[in-house]
Amino acid sequence: MDRWFEKLTDASAIASDGFALKDLLTQLTRELGFNHFAYLNLKASESYAVSNYPEEWQDLYFERGYSAIDPVVWHARRKMRAFVWTHDHINMRSRETKRFISEAMEFKICSGITIPVHGDFGSLAMLTLATGSRGLPAEWHIDPILAATSVAQVHACFRRRSNTTAVAVRLARLKPKEITCLKWSAEGKTLQDIAVIEGLKYNNVCFHIKEARRKLDTITLQQATARATKLNLI
Numbered sequence: 001m002d003r004w005f006e007k008l009t010d011a012s013a014i015a016s017d018g019f020a021l022k023d024l025l026t027q028l029t030r031e032l033g034f035n036h037f038a039y040l041n042l043k044a045s046e047s048y049a050v051s052n053y054p055e056e057w058q059d060l061y062f063e064r065g066y067s068a069i070d071p072v073v074w075h076a077r078r079k080m081r082a083f084v085w086t087h088d089h090i091n092m093r094s095r096e097t098k099r100f101i102s103e104a105m106e107f108k109i110c111s112g113i114t115i116p117v118h119g120d121f122g123s124l125a126m127l128t129l130a131t132g133s134r135g136l137p138a139e140w141h142i143d144p145i146l147a148a149t150s151v152a153q154v155h156a157c158f159r160r161r162s163n164t165t166a167v168a169v170r171l172a173r174l175k176p177k178e179i180t181c182l183k184w185s186a187e188g189k190t191l192q193d194i195a196v197i198e199g200l201k202y203n204n205v206c207f208h209i210k211e212a213r214r215k216l217d218t219i220t221l222q223q224a225t226a227r228a229t230k231l232n233l234i
Contacts, residue, residue: 002143005143050158066100086136
């Protein structure tokens with residue numbers, strides 16, 4: 001697995017932006033025999049992720065604040081070194097944790113490898129590789145220093161590209177109607193115009209715009225369209 005971590009470091013060096021790194025991570029994840037990856041940056045002020053997990057699962061994870069009860073995150077905070085995990089062997093401490101694990105396994109997130117690293121100002125960054133397999137060999141050899149070094153490079157790459165990547169999880173979660181409404185707004189159409197053009201109720205257009213503003217971390221519609229344009233969403 002040492003060579004894989006070397007490739008991960010190389011990918012961080014050659015990626016032109018956060019989206020290119022996401023594509024490279026997807027490729028490397030599958031090369032190692034895993035289905036999904038998730039880069040998670042947990043900060044007191046804001047948390048964000050870049051992942052190829054199913055979009056529906058990403059929605060559930062952030063909308064329900066699952067990072068607070070995710071046993072993998074809990075273990076990462078306390079261990080702070082690479083580890084192998086499987087949901088089948090996790091001690092379910094609460095009803096909420098039991099529900100979380102059940103839902104994760106429905107999305108074929110059953111076991112994996114997680115590498116946590118310290119971020120700035122007390123933040124935690126971690127890279128997880130996950131699979132639908134119900135177990136991984138506990139003796140899977142992972143060089144802790146090489147693993148931490150390569151994931152730190154991934155973290156630094158995403159931080160350098162923060163203008164396009166900090167909202168990456170929200171970009172993946174923007175729904176087609178939200179993008180469509182933003183696009184029409186950027187073209188100078190009013191909310192009433194959009195409702196007529198798209199055959200929607202005015203209140204539904206307002207809802208889609210509100211959701212888009214929230215996911216893009218913006219206050220006004222003008223800010224939302226500007227950010228969506230900058231990020232090549234519309």
